[in-house]
Amino acid sequence: MKKTALATAALAAAAMVSAAPPASAAPCLVVTLTGTKGGPNVFEGLAGPGTLVTYGDDSNDCRSVLLQFDVGRGTTMRLSQINISIGDLNAIFLTHTHSDHVDGLADLMQLRWHYYPTGPKIDLVCSADVVGPGGFTTSCRNLALHIADAYLASGEIAQRHFERKETPAGGPAEMINLKTFERANTPQVVWTSGDVKVSAIASTHTPDHASYRVDTPAGSVVIGGDASNDTRVPPRAHSTSDEVELLAKGADILVHTTTHPNMGPEKGGGMPAPIFYRQSTAPDLGAMAQRDGIKYLMLTHLTPSLGALVGDDNWKIPGAPLTQADFEKSVRDGGFTGTIIVGTDLVSLRLPAK
Secondary structure: OOOHHHHHHHHHHHHHHHOOOOOOOOOOEEEEEEEOOOOOOOOOOOOOOEEEEEEEHHHHHOOEEEEEOOOOOOHHHHHOOOOOOOOOOOEOOOOOHHHHHHHHHHHHHHHHHOOOOOOOOOOEEEEOOOOOOOEEEOHHHHHHHHOOOHHHHHOOOHHHHHHOOOOOOHHHHHHEEEEEEEEOOOOOOEEEEEEEEEEEEEEEEEOOOOOEEEEEEOEEEOOOOOOOOOOOOOOOOOOOHHHHHHHHOOEEEEEEEEOOOHOOOOOOOOOOHHHHHHOOOOHHHHHHHHHHHOEEEEEEEEEEOOOOOOOOOOOOOOOOOOOOHHHHHHHHHOOOOOEEEEOOOOOEEEEEEO
């Protein structure tokens, strides 16, 4: 009887264990710089600006939601190096329509059209049309609608559609679910999926420029883009954007384009003042990140590029070649005490760290 009672108790205990809900996997967030080259020019194979943000848990390698911010030249190649399929991306966010930030979008959408023609459309999130001070219009909408005009004009879309009827006849533009928002000087939610929320704020660089913040249970990251101070000439308190500073308060990670102060007009390098003054400098980014309580500052779109002997338009670089240590010291000069990551292509940061 004792054995029977023990066996019954053991079976009951086993049933209780099997009936207990499984422990949930820990949420995690990964930020990867898919390209770190600043400006339209090329240098030593660096990809154009882009940041991949993925969220999930330990069971799926933090990859249940995949968001790409800006799509510079070579983005698809960089994604392939970390085994990210362009068919897995949930949304693309554009900070602005400068070519160095969108050169890879046609490539990405052509691949998505060709290899995932029956898959869901991808959300393209960007600011609504803006008329600039010169009377021109910056239009992410037009970029999306005409993303494959060259392929349509060449006959490639028609030829491939003839062979594979499942591909949309209108080409890659038909694979885009365009979501535009009116820019505002306070954060607004522009995209959500489950526990993931993306907010945007208007920031100064081009008339259509916006910066983004991603909030998840595993942490938060702000992508500043090319944002700078609304005032483009001295005197000014700092080169960074007050709007980005508002957006970034209390965030864990700040990803931001970065210009070294050695490129300033007073240093004699020859970088045009209007270009220098529409970017944020490393010391000012350090000071802003410290004020905002940022834990990790990821520098990208570096000007000048690491190791470069001359600038993009043959500008002189005082102190060339600049190193990661030079950029890090410049950020520390601004008072930042957190972790600095001087961006190289595919450098990655995970929260929480393993």
